[in-house]
Amino acid sequence: GAGVSQSPSNKVTEKGKDVELRCDPISGHTALYWYRQRLGQGLEFLIYFQGNSAPDKSGLPSDRFSAERTGGSVSTLTIQRTQQEDSAVYLCASSQGFGIEETQYFGPGTRLLVL
């Protein structure tokens, strides 16, 4: 079946603009995660959604970042008033269930460059 898909694959924007990044998880997966990968760094957790529960936003770096998950499926990560330090690859992952043993399946990422 189809894996996790993300769009766009690349995004170049000007400082101060808003951007929206989209994630389509694997069908039937109840949990969805967003990570950020800066150049030469590991993955940094941003936010996760599990079923109908309130999302865990503890990893969001500032109030310029927000995310939604509509209908328990597609998710959108929005970055308002982008800054150059927001330049990174944004990765989405999904898992069938939720818990420490669950395998997360990653999408190809959106490469964001803020000029």
Place this chain on the structure above:
Amino acid sequence: GDSVTQMEGPVTLSEEAFLTINCTYTATGYPSLFWYVQYPGEGLQLLLKATKADDKGSNKGFEATYRKETTSFHLEKGSVQVSDSAVYFCALGGYSTLTFGKGTMLLVSP
């Protein structure tokens, strides 16, 4: 909080050499441990995992054993191939998400 430390790269090896990439962790509770791999131009893929102490995860000739006493999950392969060239990430599965190390680049030459 939870953290993962893995050896810095790049690790440069000749084909058929033995590979070890060290990974240690700090965590509260009893996490699961994972190795993910990122091949050039591709997304992250799960390589192997172990969910409890003394478990050994294995896949594609790679192995790692969950060592609670040394809080380690070192990745090993007996004979690497050029196609193993990639970035390898050790990760810890806590209650809500994964905590990743910074990644180790492996370069294998013919």
